[in-house]
Amino acid sequence: MPTIINSIHKYRPRGNWGQRPVKNIQKLVVHHSAAEASDNPEARLTQIMGWHLANSPAWMGLSYHYVITKNGNIYQTNNHEDLTWTDGVNWNSLGILVDGYFHAPNNNQPTSQQLESLEWLLTELATKHPEFSAGNNPLLDIVGHRDVGQTACPGDILYSKLVEIKQRINQNIKNPQPAKTPLPTINPQPVKPDATNIIYPTEQTWQKLLQATNQEHLDYLKNGLNENEVNLNLFVDNYADRINERKQAEKSPAKDTTQIKNLLNQILNLI
Ligand SMILES: [Zn+2]
Numbered sequence: 480m481p482t483i484i485n486s487i488h489k490y491r492p493r494g495n496w497g498q499r500p501v502k503n504i505q506k507l508v509v510h511h512s513a514a515e516a517s518d519n520p521e522a523r524l525t526q527i528m529g530w531h532l533a534n535s536p537a538w539m540g541l542s543y544h545y546v547i548t549k550n551g552n553i554y555q556t557n558n559h560e561d562l563t564w565t566d567g568v569n570w571n572s573l574g575i576l577v578d579g580y581f582h583a584p585n586n587n588q589p590t591s592q593q594l595e596s597l598e599w600l601l602t603e604l605a606t607k608h609p610e611f612s613a614g615n616n617p618l619l620d621i622v623g624h625r626d627v628g629q630t631a632c633p634g635d636i637l638y639s640k641l642v643e644i645k646q647r648i649n650q651n652i653k654n655p656q657p658a659k660t661p662l663p664t665i666n667p668q669p670v671k672p673d674a675t676n677i678i679y680p681t682e683q684t685w686q687k688l689l690q691a692t693n694q695e696h697l698d699y700l701k702n703g704l705n706e707n708e709v710n711l712n713l714f715v716d717n718y719a720d721r722i723n724e725r726k727q728a729e730k731s732p733a734k735d736t737t738q739i740k741n742l743l744n745q746i747l748n749l750i
Pocket of ligand 1 (some may be wrong): 511
């Protein structure tokens, strides 16, 4: 059975990522490295860190939460609370990289060890983390990067395997095998009230939410993300969409996205 190798923050030289409550996590996003899989896991991790540092001055280092190397090793490189960057869903996802180029022109095949580790890790994350928003609910969403961004990632070859893996996991959740040994008792962390997750339709509460957003912005900006305008735009877009979704879910009259974006932009201008 695969195990997780703890490499948390070993590839994060610039400082701390922004933080979020883990109950915000709703998606597991799978990527490929778009490079021939390396036979040297540590060297590849260092290389990916270099790519990410070069990609944005606001990134602290290797931005995936997990990396699965060619030999099937699983490295955890960031904490679940760490708010790293995946197109538009960084607020509510964990990023999992499988090393290799699973798309034309290279058309690599993931190794059997990689597929075994990926299925094991996705199952663990999807079913054994009641602290995530979906808890043990089978609806914890397993997606490819292409499902949430304009990209071919994780490549046609890995994406088709991912669809099969997801089907198996959902099937197993619906028809669980009886456990041979008693499962350990899970003591979920008490959930603290969090203004960003409680949205009431009143104007007063809406103002409170904006204040909370403001505070979160401040934490973000302290971590240097103000150096990158693209990231700020992503942040505003994503927050606005999320707030709007929540308001829709509560069947309250939703402010339209443009209005929310304007409000958030006003906050950004105030900071
Ligand atoms: Zn990707």
